[in-house]
Amino acid sequence: xxxxxxxxxxxxxxxxxxxxxxxxxxxxxxxxxxxxxxxxxxxxxxxxxxxxxxxxxxxxxxxxxxxxxxxxxxxxxxxxxxxxxxxxxxxxxxxxxxxxxxxxxxxxxxxxxxxxxxxxxxxxxxxxxxxxxxxxxxxxxxxxxxxxxxxxxxxxxxxxxxxxxxxxxxxxxxxxxxxxxxx
Amino acid sequence: xxxxxxxxxxxxxxxxxxxxxxxxxxxxxxxxxxxxxxxxxxxxxxxxxxxxxxxxxxxxxxxxxxxxxxxxxxxxxxxxxxxxxxxxxxxxxxxxxxxxxxxxxxxxxxxxxxxxxxxxxxxxxxxxxxxxxxxxxxxxxxxxxxxxxxxxxxxxxxxxxxxxxxxxxxxxxxxxxxxxxxxxxxxxxxxxxxxxxxxxxxxxxxxxxxxxxxxxxxxxxxxxxxxxxxxxxxxxxxxxxxxxxxxxxxxxxxxxxxxxxxxxxxxxxxxxxxxxxxxxxxxxxxxxxxxxxxxxxxxxxxxxxxxxxxxxxxxxxxxxxxxxxxxxxxxxxxxxxxxxxxxxxxxxxxxxxxxxxx
Numbered sequence: 001x002x003x004x005x006x007x008x009x010x011x012x013x014x015x016x017x018x019x020x021x022x023x024x025x026x027x028x029x030x031x032x033x034x035x036x037x038x039x040x041x042x043x044x045x046x047x048x049x050x051x052x053x054x055x056x057x058x059x060x061x062x063x064x065x066x067x068x069x070x071x072x073x074x075x076x077x078x079x080x081x082x083x084x085x086x087x088x089x090x091x092x093x094x095x096x097x098x099x100x101x102x103x104x105x106x107x108x109x110x111x112x113x114x115x116x117x118x119x120x121x122x123x124x125x126x127x128x129x130x131x132x133x134x135x136x137x138x139x140x141x142x143x144x145x146x147x148x149x150x151x152x153x154x155x156x157x158x159x160x161x162x163x164x165x166x167x168x169x170x171x172x173x174x175x176x177x178x179x180x181x182x183x
Numbered sequence: 184x185x186x187x188x189x190x191x192x193x194x195x196x197x198x199x200x201x202x203x204x205x206x207x208x209x210x211x212x213x214x215x216x217x218x219x220x221x222x223x224x225x226x227x228x229x230x231x232x233x234x235x236x237x238x239x240x241x242x243x244x245x246x247x248x249x250x251x252x253x254x255x256x257x258x259x260x261x262x263x264x265x266x267x268x269x270x271x272x273x274x275x276x277x278x279x280x281x282x283x284x285x286x287x288x289x290x291x292x293x294x295x296x297x298x299x300x301x302x303x304x305x306x307x308x309x310x311x312x313x314x315x316x317x318x319x320x321x322x323x324x325x326x327x328x329x330x331x332x333x334x335x336x337x338x339x340x341x342x343x344x345x346x347x348x349x350x351x352x353x354x355x356x357x358x359x360x361x362x363x364x365x366x367x368x369x370x371x372x373x374x375x376x377x378x379x380x381x382x383x384x385x386x387x388x389x390x391x392x393x394x395x396x397x398x399x400x401x402x403x404x405x406x407x408x409x410x411x412x413x414x415x416x417x418x419x420x421x422x423x424x425x426x427x428x429x430x431x432x433x434x435x436x437x438x439x440x441x442x443x444x445x446x447x448x449x450x451x452x453x454x455x456x457x458x459x460x461x462x463x464x465x466x467x468x469x470x471x472x473x474x475x476x477x478x479x480x481x482x483x484x485x486x487x488x489x490x491x492x493x494x495x496x497x498x499x500x501x502x503x504x505x506x507x508x509x510x511x512x513x514x515x516x517x518x519x520x521x522x523x524x525x526x527x528x529x530x531x532x533x534x535x536x537x538x539x540x541x
Contacts, residue, residue: 003226005207008216008262008344010254042484075293077250101355102293109250132296135352139251 022141024115027179028092032062037090037119039067039082041074041107044155045162046097049124052166053094053173061174066090075102077109087117092177096124097154098147104129105136108147112140122176124169128152148172216266216344218336218364225265232271233261237278238541245278246285248295248346251353255281255345260337263344267337273315273330276393277337279536280305280367283395284338286532294397294528295348300356301397301528303338304437305367306512308381309391311538312369319369321516323439324362324401324523331367339364360400368514374442375513376449381535383455383506391538396437396510397528399428407443407520412451415444415520416461422524423466424500426476432485433502435527436466437510442517455511456504463504471495507533 028034038054040047047070054065066089071078086093093114098104104125111123125133127149137145150169157165207224211217223229234241234257241258248254257278264277284290284303294301307317318328325331348354372379381392406418423436438458440448448458470492473479479498480490501508510531515521 002203003228005210005224006226006230006262007214008225008259008266008340009347010256010259010345011347044482044484044486044488073292075289075296100293101296101298101353104355105296105353106250106293129355131351132353132355136250 021143022112022116024142024145025118025120027120028177029179030061031057031092031174031178034063034091035066035089036063037067037069037086037093038065039069039071039078039086039093039095039110041071041096041098041103043074043097043099043103045157046154048159048162049097049154049166049169050094052163053170056166056170057174060170063092071095071110074100075106077106077113083113083117086114086119090119093119093121094124094173094177095121096148097150098123098125098129098133099152099154101129101132104133108133108136108145109140111147112137112142112145115142120177122173123147124150124173126150126152126154146176148176211266215349216340218339218343222266222340223268225262229265229271230258230261233265233269233274234258236271236274236541238539239278245281246291246341246345248291251346251348253346255341259345260341263340264333264337267340268329268333269337270315270329273334273337275538275540276307276311276315276330277334279393279538280334280338280395281341283393283532283534283536284397286534286536287396287529289397289529295342295346296353296355297528298355298357299399299528300354300359300363301399302360302363302366303335303395304398304525305335305338306380306394306514307367307369307392307538308372308379308394308535309389309538311391312372317367317369319371319373319514321518323368323371323514325365331369332365335364335367360398362401366398366401368439368512370512371442371514374446374517376446377455377513380510380512384533384535386535386537392535393538394510394512394535396531399526399528401523401525403521403523405519405521410447412448412453413461415447416453416458417465419522419524420462420465423462424468426468426473426478428526429468429473429478429500430487432481432487433508434500435502435508435530436500437512437525437527437531439515439523439525440511440513441515441520441522442513443520444522445513447520455506458511459504459506459509462509463499463501466501467497467499469495469497473498502530505533507531
């Protein structure tokens with residue numbers, strides 16, 4: 001009887017993704033009067049893009065930005081105390097921009113974390129990183145998790161181009177966190 | 184058909200089943216375990232030989248990536264090292280290397296998933312170099328030597344298999360770099376004019392140890408026609424300070440000196456600290472030169488981009504003259520003035536990890 005070949009992954013017999021699919025936060029009927037959290041991940045133009053989206057959500061949808069913070073380590077999911085700030089003071093969260101190997105995956109992990117805390121999230125991710133973003137969604141038990149894709153690259157855009165990008169993304173961002181999408 | 188094998192003592196012959204070996208190798212490919220090259224199929228008796236070389240428990244967790252819900256144990260390290268083609272006696276070096284890498288912030292964060300596709304640089308000091316036959320001399324960046332080739336490969340397989348970080352999935356290297364998972368060298372202590380790297384890093388002289396950090400690339404400095412130490416160092420400064428490698432306010436580097444360069448510098452009175460002081464001062468570019476490539480200014484996060492520079496001050500690339508910002512080792516043949524500048528992914532921990540046995 002030959003010796004068995006050993007599995008080097010430590011996952012022999014493990015399910016491909018942990019547990020059953022997660023339940024996402026309920027989408028909001030509309031955004032008027034709701035509190036919006038913005039969490040940028042330090043990637044170039046991320047804070048500006050989110051700030052512009054926040055202004056548009058206020059001006060066009062009657063929402064109010066209540067938390068505007070930065071996740072210092074883009075490579076890792078947000079720490080618990082930062083997540084808690086949003087949970088306490090927000091109804092919806094917008095986060096990103098996923099535009100590198102680790103930060104795109106961790107942005108999706110953050111989005112799913114917000115969902116589990118009861119906050120519908122719109123994660124903005126460069127379209128060059130959809131494979132790794134999808135892989136993280138599957139790892140977190142939310143295969144097919146919907147995030148907002150934006151054309152790569154974001155980091156080279158000028159201030160005016162970022163404003164333009166925010167306008168283009170607004171309907172998708174609204175659709176990601178509301179029941180019926182953009183009005 | 185079977186092949187005839189003569190064992191290392193030349194005293195026995197065994198019939199080996201090459202067809203079965205090929206089938207086992209193909210099985211490993213189909214499971215997605217390979218980095219592209221054939222793997223040694225690991226079995227329990229083989230892995231037990233690896234585990235016998237260390238006092239550490241097979242269950243001990245030696246690395247964890249919470250964001251991926253994955254971890255590496257001593258036993259998984261042994262399985263991957265066996266698959267990489269290591270001999271069991273290499274395993275303590277694999278463990279010390281892994282521990283050295285774990286001292287870097289990037290390896291416990293997003294480094295393995297990075298678009299830069301960084302490669303471990305592994306430098307081995309002490310008696311274990313000769314005990315295992317780790318190449319310290321000619322062709323030290325490879326190939327041709329089993330421990331030099333398989334120890335870094337083991338690290339790569341641990342990342343791939345135990346962490347589940349595969350190219351085109353969670354690993355997002357834009358291009359990666361030549362030599363990823365294949366840069367392991369012994370320091371040429373015999374021809375180095377300076378104390379061993381591990382000694383500089385604080386371990387007692389004569390300690391077998393591994394030092395490791397992550398690299399963005401390596402690039403040679405070929406200078407064999409000056410006997411002037413300052414000219415030679417200026418050539419290194421120019422390569423270290425090039426703008427293409429510079430994306431944040433500062434960037435760290437290293438040099439693997441060939442014996443000829445190291446001895447020339449030592450003869451002129453330069454030790455490691457003096458070399459670092461010289462290069463920390465002189466490696467960089469003028470603001471005007473950086474403006475020309477759109478890297479003259481730093482944003483609030485310390486990321487370089489186009490600014491509105493009008494002055495012509497000299498911007499230094501290295502964060503300082505500490506060892507963490509410019510790792511220096513000696514390796515290679517004593518036959519030409521060819522050294523390697525290495526580009527650090529982040530910084531170096533400034534430490535070395537002792538290689539310990541059972």
